[in-house]
Amino acid sequence: MLTITLALSKGRIFDETLPLLDAAGIAPLEDPETSRKLILPTRRADVRLVVVRASDTPTYVQYGAADLGIAGKDVLYEHGGAGLYQPLDLGIAVCRMMVAVRADFDYASAVRQGARLRVATKYLRAAREHFAAKGVHVDLIKLYGSMELAPLAGLADAIVDLVATGNTLRDNNLRAVEEIMPISARLIVNQAALKLKRAALQPLIEAFEGARVAHA
Ligand code: ATP
Ligand code: PRP
Numbered sequence: 001m002l003t004i005t006l007a008l009s010k011g012r013i014f015d016e017t018l019p020l021l022d023a024a025g026i027a028p029l030e031d032p033e034t035s036r037k038l039i040l041p042t043r044r045a046d047v048r049l050v051v052v053r054a055s056d057t058p059t060y061v062q063y064g065a066a067d068l069g070i071a072g073k074d075v076l077y078e079h080g081g082a083g084l085y086q087p088l089d090l091g092i093a094v095c096r097m098m099v100a101v102r103a104d105f106d107y108a109s110a111v112r113q114g115a116r117l118r119v120a121t122k123y124l125r126a127a128r129e130h131f132a133a134k135g136v137h138v139d140l141i142k143l144y145g146s147m148e149l150a151p152l153a154g155l156a157d158a159i160v161d162l163v164a165t166g167n168t169l170r171d172n173n174l175r176a177v178e179e180i181m182p183i184s185a186r187l188i189v190n191q192a193a194l195k196l197k198r199a200a201l202q203p204l205i206e207a208f209e210g211a212r213v214a215h216a
Pocket of ligand 1: 009010011012013053054055056071072073074075093094095144162163164165183184185
């Protein structure tokens with residue numbers, strides 16, 4: 001039997017994908033939040049889930065270790081999308097990638113004066129391209145999480161991070177000053193698998209599409 005492997009990350013992506021998995025008939029038989037297993041069987045014997053870090057999802061799909069996956073546009077942008085077909089915006093895990101600074105930092109005048117800014121982020125590519133397009137000189141500092149701390153601790157003048165409700169910025173006395181791009185999660189498919197396993201993958205893609213419409 002031809003097996004289909006879907007890569008998913010725990011937490012937000014998994015939580016918001018569960019109704020879509022259910023509608024597509026491939027809900028996992030175990031809860032990844034409580035199970036220590038990294039490969040989970042689903043309601044369909046020929047479909048399994050692999051549980052990966054959010055930022056590793058495109059890599060698993062690019063190399064064909066997973067046939068499909070669900071990843072945020074932020075992660076896909078940093079990955080670059082090589083080897084991936086991106087047929088669907090699932091409209092889940094919706095937020096915005098933004099530039100934010102301390103509430104008392106005059107970002108507009110720093111930019112006007114041509115100041116060189118230190119920017120901390122997990123999203124180096126998006127940040128580099130954003131500031132280059134604006135003609136702002138920046139020194140980028142790579143972080144792996146809790147970007148909000150960087151301006152408070154004096155590590156950076158600004159951050160590039162994701163904002164949804166704005167609560168995290170508010171609670172830390174930061175404010176958003178620019179939007180870089182809207183973010184949502186996409187279905188991604190290995191390009192070679194789509195050709196070799198089309199008969200098995202196409203109905204699944206269509207099920208996600210139908211579930212997404214019903215869900216929206
Ligand atoms: P990693 O484990 O690889 O460091 P992570 O901890 O950022 O990743 P999650 O927090 O689960 O992973 O986020 C997964 C995806 O959900 C992100 O890539 C982004 O697309 C989206 N996302 C992140 N934060 C929010 C938010 N506050 N609201 C809505 N969607 C979000
Ligand atoms: C994300 C993001 C922000 C926060 C924004 O973090 O990195 O910190 O959500 O959401 P808000 O505008 O609704 O407050 P997350 O909760 O995923 O934590 P993590 O990055 O540490 O996993």
